[in-house]
Amino acid sequence: MDYNITPEVVIFTKSDQDSGNLTTSKLLSSIFLNFLNLAAPTIVSLNQPDIPELIDQVNSSQKKKIVVIVHLRRCAEVLSKLDATIPVLAVCGGTDLNEDVYNVDYLKVMTESVQRSRAVIVFTQSMLTRFEEFWPDYKGLLKMIPQAVNVNRELAYRDLETHVDWLTKRLGVELTRYFVIVGRLRPVKDPQFALQPFIGEHIIFNPHVLCFLITTPNMK
Template sequence: MRLLFLACLSPKTGNCTTAERIRSHVEAAGHTCELRDVSEFQSAAEVANLVAQNPPFEGALAIHLFKAGSLLLDIQVPFGVIFGGTDINEDVKVEQKRVVMEQVLQKARFAVAFTDKMKEAAELFLLSQSCKIYVQPQGIKTEAAEKFCWAEFLKNSGVSREDVDDLNVFLLVCGLRRVKDPLYLVEAFSEWHCENPQNVLVIIGPKIDPVLTVEVEAVAKSRGLPGPGEEPTGASCRLEEELRCGKQLGLGGHVRRHLGGHGCWGARGGQGHSRECSRGAE
């Protein structure tokens, strides 16, 4: 089955990483999947013309009902959509966008939400299409590499402790950018860390927004905490590789059941990020 897959493919973003995971599993299941950036198209008519070209596409997928799904409204083949956080948290507040999202949901063969709350919000804010919405968590399963050293990784992250087994380490995979601002979490976690120094927060992710990165560094410095380090080496690189190779719970069977394909497919791999900011003992 030949599928067109539309998504926002800005580098180092969750959308881009998720889209690549899904594409790889669609192809691993024996389908052909062409992943395209929504920025390449100006209208739904352009996408309809692309789908009808020889050889034609037999189905389509999209991440984000408004940004990508709206470009599929004119195609004559079945398609599925995957809710993005922007759909539910922002776009439903704009009447013009909400109307378009309802049209996309009505025409789609199926829709996937990553959480129960996202599905509930979709049912609340959009016309009821409950039977079409499936909840598929983005769970990541990883296995530690044989040569990975947890103590070395924490030391490279700025956590200076001899006995790391007693630490409660919370790992946040998060590229530093304003729309995913982790500052509120850093400030709240600082209070918790002061109450119990064994609670440690480690953030790994690229410096997407230089201005926000400076703010995060300032917050860490004001509390006497380790700031962002250099590019990852050694243990940090190995953890990054583990995140990329992790297996994510699949968006199983939707192509086969709803678009007429064969076999099951899913999404895998965590976002591959370099270490960005760490929290350790004061």
């Protein structure tokens, strides 16, 4: 690949609204666009009915290309149909290394995804360790890049007093501290693991502390 020619980046991902995979894809897109000065990547949903045609377009395009897959297992079929000369960057999903590696059939297709990728990104040290346990002979570039949340402190604090006053009036108590737990209630993303330290500090049952638990609409 001639890296003097600006490549076209195509990202394959699950596209469920507000899913971790889609959020990661959008973040990667902004990095390619704003920090690497590349053209805005094309994000392709794995749910699109015309995905075989889109893969054919990627294969036949004369432009230099880089393909990014978000989730080893979900994108395995895409990679099986992708031209072998196209460089692939793989981003491991949380379920890849926390759940799917323990399914024999899933592990087989994930191994094919790993072998096809020139570089792999994981988010945490535990994911890095597990990746090395399952694929100790991987020859590509393996990097841990922690996930991050971009917080605009000015916007966060701008209306804080108004919100706290509103909550105080609704609850009838003065709020001195509160914390937020955000998560999806399924085994690998159960946010309740964080409750014990707070219970140990007698924070949860302090009448002056408000606890929010934010989940997705499909919570059971």
